[in-house]
Structure formats: C-alpha cells, structure tokens
Amino acid sequence: MATEAVVERRSVGHRLAGLFHGRPRLQVGALLAGPVGWLVIGYLGSLAVLLIAGFWTVDPLSGEVVQGFSLENFETLVNEPVYRDIVGRTVLIAALVTVTDALLAFPIAFYMAKVASRRGKAILVVAVLVPLWSSYLVKALSWRTMLSSGGVIDWALNPLGLSGPGYGQTAVWLVMSYLWLPYMILPIFAGLERIPDSLISASEDLGASPFTTFRRVILPLAFPAVVAGSIFTFALTLGDYITPRLVSNDQFIGNVIFNNISNNLPLASALALVPIVVMVAYLMVARKLGAFEHI
Amino acid sequence: MRLSKRSALLLRLGVGVGLAFIYIPLIVLAIYAFNSSNILEWPPPGLTLDWFPKAVENEFAREAFVTSLKAGAAATAIAIVLGTLASLAVARHRFFGRETISFLVILPIALPGIVTGVALSNTFTQVLGVDLSLFTVIVGHATFCIVVIYNNVVARLRRVSTSFEEASADLGAHTWQTFRFVTVPNLKTALGAGALLAFGLSFDEIIVTTFTIGAGEETLPIWIFRNLFRPNQLPIVNAVAVIVVLISIFPVYLAHRLTREEGGAATARGGGKVEAEATAVP
Numbered sequence: 185m186a187t188e189a190v191v192e193r194r195s196v197g198h199r200l201a202g203l204f205h206g207r208p209r210l211q212v213g214a215l216l217a218g219p220v221g222w223l224v225i226g227y228l229g230s231l232a233v234l235l236i237a238g239f240w241t242v243d244p245l246s247g248e249v250v251q252g253f254s255l256e257n258f259e260t261l262v263n264e265p266v267y268r269d270i271v272g273r274t275v276l277i278a279a280l281v282t283v284t285d286a287l288l289a290f291p292i293a294f295y296m297a298k299v300a301s302r303r304g305k306a307i308l309v310v311a312v313l314v315p316l317w318s319s320y321l322v323k324a325l326s327w328r329t330m331l332s333s334g335g336v337i338d339w340a341l342n343p344l345g346l347s348g349p350g351y352g353q354t355a356v357w358l359v360m361s362y363l364w365l366p367y368m369i370l371p372i373f374a375g376l377e378r379i380p381d382s383l384i385s386a387s388e389d390l391g392a393s394p395f396t397t398f399r400r401v402i403l404p405l406a407f408p409a410v411v412a413g414s415i416f417t418f419a420l421t422l423g424d425y426i427t428p429r430l431v432s433n434d435q436f437i438g439n440v441i442f443n444n445i446s447n448n449l450p451l452a453s454a455l456a457l458v459p460i461v462v463m464v465a466y467l468m469v470a471r472k473l474g475a476f477e478h479i
Numbered sequence: 480m481r482l483s484k485r486s487a488l489l490l491r492l493g494v495g496v497g498l499a500f501i502y503i504p505l506i507v508l509a510i511y512a513f514n515s516s517n518i519l520e521w522p523p524p525g526l527t528l529d530w531f532p533k534a535v536e537n538e539f540a541r542e543a544f545v546t547s548l549k550a551g552a553a554a555t556a557i558a559i560v561l562g563t564l565a566s567l568a569v570a571r572h573r574f575f576g577r578e579t580i581s582f583l584v585i586l587p588i589a590l591p592g593i594v595t596g597v598a599l600s601n602t603f604t605q606v607l608g609v610d611l612s613l614f615t616v617i618v619g620h621a622t623f624c625i626v627v628i629y630n631n632v633v634a635r636l637r638r639v640s641t642s643f644e645e646a647s648a649d650l651g652a653h654t655w656q657t658f659r660f661v662t663v664p665n666l667k668t669a670l671g672a673g674a675l676l677a678f679g680l681s682f683d684e685i686i687v688t689t690f691t692i693g694a695g696e697e698t699l700p701i702w703i704f705r706n707l708f709r710p711n712q713l714p715i716v717n718a719v720a721v722i723v724v725l726i727s728i729f730p731v732y733l734a735h736r737l738t739r740e741e742g743g744a745a746t747a748r749g750g751g752k753v754e755a756e757a758t759a760v761p
Binding site: 197198200201202204205208209211212215216218219220222223224226227228229230231233234237288289290291292294295299306309310311312313314315316317318319320321322323325326327329330332334335336339362365366369394395415416419420422423424425426437438441442445449452453456459460463464466467471476479 | 482483486487490491493494496497498500501502504505507508511519520521522560561562564565567568572574580581582583584585586587588589590591592593594595597598599601602605606618621622625626630653654655656679682683685686699700703704707716717720723724727728730731732734735
C-alpha cells in the first residue's frame with residue numbers, strides 16, 4: 185500500500201515537473217502567483233479600499249458615512265493649520281529620531297563589525313538582539329515611569345541641580361529613539377561586515393589617516409546600510425500612536441488617524457494617505473541609494 | 480582596523496553610551512518586577528519575589544502567551560512559503576516587473592502599522608464580511624513578515640551559485656528533486672534565521688493586532704496593553720515582561736548559533752557575510 189502511494193505521488197510530481205520543464209514563464213507564474221496575489225490583491229487591494237473611503241464624507245447631522253466623491257477631507261487636511269502642524273511635527277520627530285539613531289548606532293555597529301574580537305562580537309550581537317525581543321509596550325512603559333516626576337531620571341539628575349524632560353515632545357523623541365535603535369544598529373553592522381578589511385588596509389597603507397579612511401572609504405560604503413536602517417526608524421516613528429499617548433499629550437499622525445477611525449473613517453482614511461505618500465517617496469529614494477540590498 | 484589611542488577611546492565611549500541607553504530602561508524594568516509596592520515610585524520601597532508566581536499563575540496571561548505563539552507560528556509558516564516563492568522568482572528568473580517585487584514586499588513593513596491594520600480590518604469586515612479572529616491576525620502578521628524571509632533567502636540565493644542546480648539538472652534530477660535536494664539544503668539556515676526574526680516580529684506586534692483581532696481573543700501584547708493602566712495588575716505585567724525577555728534569550732541564542740555554524744562553513748567560501756545577512760533585521 186505504502187509503496188504504491190509513493191509511486192503514485194512521484195509520478196504526479198514527475199508529470200508536473202515535466203510540465204514546468206523548459207517553460208520559464210510558467211515557472212515564474214507559478215512562483216509568483218501566491219506572493220504577488222497575496223500582496224497585490226490582498227494588501228494593495230485593502231489599501232485601495234481604504235483610500236477610496238477617503239473621498240467619502242460623514243453627514244454632520246446623522247453621523248452616517250455618505251459614499252460619494254468629495255475632496256472635502258483632503259481640503260480639510262490642507263487648509264486646517266492643526267493638521268499641517270501635526271504632519272510637520274510627526275515628520276520632524278521621525279527625522280530627528282532617525283538622525284539620533286544613526287549617530288548612536290554607528291559606533292556600536294562599527295565596533296561590532298571591525299574592532300571587537302570574535303567573542304566580543306558574539307556577545308554584542310546578542311546584546312543588541314535581546315531588547316528587540318522584549319515587549320515594545322513594556323519598554324515604552326518603563327520609559328513612562330522613568331520620565332515621571334520623581335522617576336529615575338529626576339532622581340539621577342536632581343543631585344546635579346537638573347530635572348528630567350518630563351512628558352512631552354522631548355520624551356517622545358527620546359523613547360522613539362530608544363525603541364528603534366536596534367533596527368538601525370543591525371543593518372549598519374551587516375553593511376560594515378561586508379566591507380573587506382583589505383580595503384581599509386589599502387587605504388591605511390596608502391597613507392590615509394584613520395579619519396580619512398573613515399570618511400573616504402568606510403562611510404560611502406556603509407551609507408546604503410544606514411539608509412536601510414533609516415527606513416525602519418523613520419517609518420516606525422511616523423505611524424506610532426501608542427508611545428505618544430504614553431509619554432506626551434501631543435498629537436501625531438498616528439493619534440489623529442486612531443482617534444477618527446470610529447467616528448469619521450473618511451477623514452482617517454484621507455489622513456492615512458499622508459504616511460503612505462511620505463513612505464513611498466522615502467522608499468523610492470532609499471532604493472536609488474542602494475538601501476534595499478541591506479534590509 | 481588600526482586606530483589611534485584617542486579614536487579607540489572615543490569609539491569605546493560611543494559604544495558605552497549606546498549600550499547604557501539600551502540597557503538602563505531594561506534594568507529599571509527588571510527592578511520594578513521585584514517592587515514590593517504596586518506604585519511605581521523610585522527607588523522602590525522594598526523588594527519581593529511575589530509577582531513572578533502570580534504572573535505564571537495568571538490564566539489570562541498564559542492564554543495570551545499561547546495565542547501569541549500560535550499567531551507567530553502560523554504567520555511565520557505563511558511567510559516562509561510566500562517569501563521563498565517570491566525570492567526564487569526574483570533570484571532565479573528574469574521577468575517584467577522584477578524590480579518592483581522587492582518594493583512590494585517591503586511595503587507592508589514600511590507603512591505604519593495603523594494604516595495596514597485599518598486597511599485590513601476594513602476589508603475583512605466591510606468588503607469580505609469576515610469576522611475578526613485569530614485568523615485575521617495571522618493574515619495581517621504574515622503580510623509584514625514576508626519581507627524578512629524574502630530578504631534572507633534572496634541574499635542567500637544570490638550567493639549560492641546556480642551551477643549546483645544546473646549540475647543537478649544535468650545529472651537527471653527533475654525540478655522538484657533539484658529543489659528538494661539542492662536548493663532547500665542551501666537555504667536551510669537562511670530560512671531558519673529569517674523564520675526566527677519573523678516570529679519575533681509577530682510575537683511583539685501590537686498595532687496591526689489591535690485592529691485585526693476578534694473580540695474574545697488576546698495576544699500577549701494586547702493583554703499587556705489592557706493591563707498596563709490597572710495599578711493592581713501592573714507589577715504582574717512587569718514580571719511577565721521580564722519572563723518574556725528571559726525566554727527570548729533562547730531564540731536569540733539559537734539564531735546566533737544557526738548563523739555562526741553557517742559562518743564557519745562559509746568562511747571557506749569567502750567571508751563572514753552570512754552572519755551579517757542573517758542578523759540584518761527587520
């Protein structure tokens with residue numbers, strides 16, 4: 185019985201293999217049907233449905249959604265200074281977080297890739313990966329308690345006559361920089377690992393100072409990896425609404441989308457277009473810079 | 480690389496600052512898990528081990544933990560299938576639109592979770608008439624996990640020469656046999672490292688989950704979120720978080736082992752790229 189089953193299965197496999205043999209287009213089609221179907225029909229389709237809702241309106245009297253075509257929501261977003269401020273603030277903080285993380289990540293990644301011993305490297309890789317696995321919420325909460333008045337930060341700074349930043353935009357910047365730092369370290373580390381040591385030695389042998397070697401050899405080669413890391417730090421900051429709620433009273437794009445979902449889905453949908461447009465543009469530039477190889 | 484004394488010192492200082500920034504909040508969190516008071520004052524008035532048994536015995540936390548494991552495993556499985564298929568197409572074939580695949584794959588993780596979450600939940604409930612459940616969570620998670628598998632496998636396929644596969648075909652193996660006995664063994668560690676990362680992403684995801692989960696279910700992050708603002712529950716949440724971090728050391732170590740073994744083998748084939756590639760997150 186069992187042998188028969190195996191023989192049967194094999195012959196089906198054989199026949200299928202024969203069908204695909206020498207037909208590259210059919211092979212590509214079979215390989216892509218699943219993933220492209222999932223992502224284009226399932227994912228992009230869902231996004232399209234959401235964006236269509238951005239053209240709908242909410243009847244001010246009944247609160248019912250009116251399906252139709254109107255640019256009202258987009259006009260609101262452009263004309264209301266509140267929304268412009270929120271978008272500006274969100275993009276600014278995403279940029280600040282990205283720069284902060286790049287500055288913090290580079291020395292660690294560089295040390296891991298080019299200076300540390302094998303053992304030191306192994307320890308550092310694990311040290312950077314562990315926080316990535318610990319709960320995002322709990323880390324954000326830890327910061328909330330640290331930043332509270334009388335919390336750890338005040339406790340540490342008070343003897344110096346200083347006090348912590350408390351809750352607000354500075355806190356959001358700090359916590360976001362904290363949360364996404366490993367996402368910056370790992371691609372830079374990987375990018376630096378790919379630079380052959382011989383290139384660095386060659387630069388040194390040709391008389392370049394360490395600073396020149398860094399500026400003229402290492403930095404240009406590692407830059408695409410930094411951009412790859414920045415995709416995560418920027419994107420994750422752009423859409424987060426939980427951290428701003430935990431450590432500030434300020435509104436960011438994510439908060440406004442979240443607050444409008446239940447009572448004004450059309451406006452929330454129109455707002456969702458903002459991070460989509462920003463991120464698509466960001467990704468296009470990142471791809472031009474060669475970042476996709478490093479993700 | 481040769482460094483002057485001063486630049487070596489500066490570099491170490493930079494590393495120290497970075498590591499302190501990473502670990503101080505985690506240490507504070509761990510200390511709070513032993514806090515004898517359920518008010519988060521600093522320094523804690525006293526220390527206790529009480530919260531850990533309470534955390535382990537908490538029925539809801541345990542159920543949520545199991546739900547998270549299920550969601551992570553299922554999303555990872557789907558991502559492995561879809562990500563590997565896409566990477567085989569991109570790395571082994573030429574076709575119109577090949578360049579856009581990497582763009583398409585990265586989009587779900589590059590767009591804010593709230594956009595992905597709202598879009599999917601809207602489509603499930605309004606367009607397809609599907610009730611939100613663990614299944615819809617898995618669909619959402621799989622969508623943004625594909626990229627991790629895809630990137631790991633594409634990087635591996637680009638490095639493994641096609642001549643192995645050609646040799647296999649020349650020796651008479653048909654497509655499946657070549658795939659099964661030549662391609663898959665070469666991909667194993669890339670898949671393993673990718674799968675661990677995908678699982679990790681899913682396990683800690685909160686935003687997409689918030690929008691796609693059914694009314695009666697909770698994953699661990701959702702349980703944490705619901706209990707974060709209940710003073711009586713907070714110490715238990717802290718203890719759960721510490722337990723999860725401790726458990727997570729195992730998969731992190733495993734991921735490292737996977738890539739290191741590979742790294743040893745790959746050194747002969749030219750460089751320690753493998754380790755770098757496998758640890759490249761997301």
